[in-house]
Amino acid sequence: MSLPTRAAFEAADLIAGAWVPIPGESLRSASPAHPTSTIWNGAPSLSHVTKAVAAARAAQRSWGEWPAEQRFGVLRRFAALAAARVDELAALIRDEVGKPLWDAKAEAQLLAGKVEITLDQTQHGALRRVAGFELPLAPSRTGRCRFLPHGVMSVIGPFNFPMHLPNGHIIPALAMGNTIVFKPSDKAPACGQAYARLLHEALDAEKAPAGVLNLVHGGADIAAALTSHDDLDGVLFTGSWPVGRRIMEANLDRPGRLLALEMGGNNAAIVMPDADLRQASIECVRCAFITAGQRCTCTRRVIVHQDIAKAFTRAVCQAASSLIIGDPAQDHPVFMGPVISSQARAHILSQIDRLARAGGTPLVEARALETESGGWFMSPGVMRSPRFTLEADTEVFGPFLQISECTSLDEAIDQANATRFGLAASIFTKDPAAAEAFAARVRAGCLNVNTGTAGASSKLPFGGLGQSGNHRPAGAFSLDYCAYPVAGVVEAGDAAALAPGLMFDDAWLK
Secondary structure (H helix, E strand, O other): OOOOOOOOOOOEEEEOOEEEEOOOOOEEEEOOOOOOOEEEEEOOOOHHHHHHHHHHHHHHHHHHHOOHHHHHHHHHHHHHHHHHOHHHHHHHHHHHHOOOHHHHHHHHHHHHHHHHHHOOOOOOOHHHHOOOEEEEEEOOEEEEEEEEEOOEEEEEOOOOOOOHHHHHHHHHHHHOOOEEEEEOOOOOHHHHHHHHHHHHHHHHHOOOOOOOEEEOOOOHHHHHHHHOOOOOOEEEEEOOHHHHHHHHHHOOOOOOOEEEEEOOOOEEEEEOOOOOHHHHHHHHHHHHHHHHHOOOOOEEEEEEEOOOHHHHHHHHHHHHHOOOEOOOOOOOOOOEOOOOOHHHHHHHHHHHHHHHHOOOEEEEOOOEOOOOOOOOOEOOEEEEOOOOOHHHOOOOOOOEEEEEEEOOHHHHHHHHOOOOOOOEEEEEOOOHHHHHHHHHHOOOOEEEEOOOOOOOOOOOEEOOOHHHEOOOOEEOOHHHHOEEEEEEEEEOOOOOOOOOOOOOOHHHHO
């Protein structure tokens, strides 16, 4: 099987092992670089949500009872398929999401790597933490712990990493014996469908039960129906805080339902006087504007010490102004493509305007760029801002960076913590004591030293605090929320203890 071309990409849901066409035009995906070019169009069906959940429920017991190594075999087959088709997958990500090809290819290459990380049984491997164990409790009594799948998990995918981030939930969930209902982003349905085709091919080749993986397309109405469905056991979500909040509210009466939420960040970088300014400048610019600022780990705020603020700010502004912006498909190296949609661009520019009216000083103007293709391109923006406070805590999900000054490390840490989010933060310094103080006091799930905030490793946990997450880190720790521990005690003897006040006569059994 080869992945369909854009022209032949028939819109379809996957239910109980069968592709169900959903022809129509109520949902359309267009290239952000060439908005008149349709990538995918279809008509999602709300009724498919219940059918998909029922299919996943019907398959779960059988799939969960498969030997673990047999399930792992499916995942290894998928990894081989994904590795062989990196170029095809990258081209689709480029066309539908607008990432430059180097960025899209980096995402496509992560799919196979997630399988390797998930199935790692070495000292720091993920499987070691969810391996069952036994220990003696008494001469004839053994304690036992084993890990069981939750059951049916829904996975809600974002547009910015339309394959990698859903894959980060789905692979560990399947490894532990869960079944899946996957809803891709309505801004990247073709990427979601291509991913599901690849995984379905691996499942089918290994004769997995029909319904282990199900796919339903759609927007907010489909997502709401899926995440509030009565027959789910978990919701694995990557997206914004407002949507994550709605998911939590919809599940207030389901305390036993697993919610793993990753919801963005207003990430800070601290630059101290002893920092390598070249390193700090390059990393802050890279992490602010990579993927057109549409990564949850992008650097949004820089707190620079006043002693070096002039030189650092000048270098950052010049580097930002020199970024190559263009069609993701062009041969010449492009750092930044378009943002995902016209609505996204308009929202980004309106947020920047509001921050300027609140006291910010534009240093590099963020503006819409007109191109022959009519794509949703914009220039990167840099703004000098007053001291960062909770009142001004805004995640601008686009190519925009705010810079504020500080007079000490303590003040810098206070400003870094002036956010309701808590995903990532960085410090640039040569002082180990400063780096340790930063690591101990900044509240975020990913803390980097002398490298940017957008530098997460899939071999480490990935998640945040506050409005960034709910203490369910993904990355290498995603297996941990895909199964739950069950404790048990096994007695091999026959000497049941008589508690004080309890009498028993063996004659009563005769």
